[in-house]
Amino acid sequence: MNKTKRFMKWSSIIATVATTVLALTALITVYLTVAAWRVQQNSARPYFVLRESPKVDLGKELGLELKFTNVGVHPAVDLSSETIVFDDRLAGKPIHHDESAIVNEIPKDTSSSLIMTVPNDQIDPQKSTINAQYVVVDLQYADPILNKSYSQSIYLKWNGVSEGEVKPIVHVRVEEKGKILDYFQKHNIDPQKRNI
Helix, strand or coil, X not given: CHHHXXXXXXXXXXXHHHHHHHHHHHHHHHHHHHHHHHHHHHHHCCCEEECCCCEEEECCCEEEEEEEEECCCCCEEEEEEEEEEEECCCCCCCCEEEEEEXXXXXXXXXXXXXXXXXXXXXXXXXXXXXXXXXXXXXXXXXXXXXXXXXXXXXXXXXXXXXXXXXXXXEEXXXXXXXXXXXXXXXCCCCCCCCCC
16 A cells, blocks of 8 residues: 555656646747747848949939838838938038838838939039038838838948049948937937928
């Protein structure tokens, strides 16, 4: 009888340990499944890139065109942008500060152009030398499937015109970003705030 009680006691302990191990394994499996699902959701979100080089047009006024493409799986809605153009010497106020919004949904692999026109009283496009300009674009948009909002800031630099030759638009170097943020703070500019 004593052996039977000991056997039952050990059987009970082994069953409890086995049940606990199975419960912990199930919890870990649920956690890993939820984590993988979140990663998959975030990888499907809308995301904008510049697939084509930005264009510079020196007609009667300076025109800059940036073509953004949604490379995410989900569409983007309520796309708004704030664009700021200012001298790379970081002197003076911005020569262009504009907001715009797009009403239509932007599905996967669809492009949308952002065209900026800088008045010729700010930059004379006929000059043979034009100083380099920073171009900062802040995009805000929503994913209607995940019901989440996103923000992207893109920092570019147009290298201006030198001896009549139009220079390209390039991405800003890491060390330049801090100077740009200091410029924004000095001029009380927050690209993520919208008036529209």
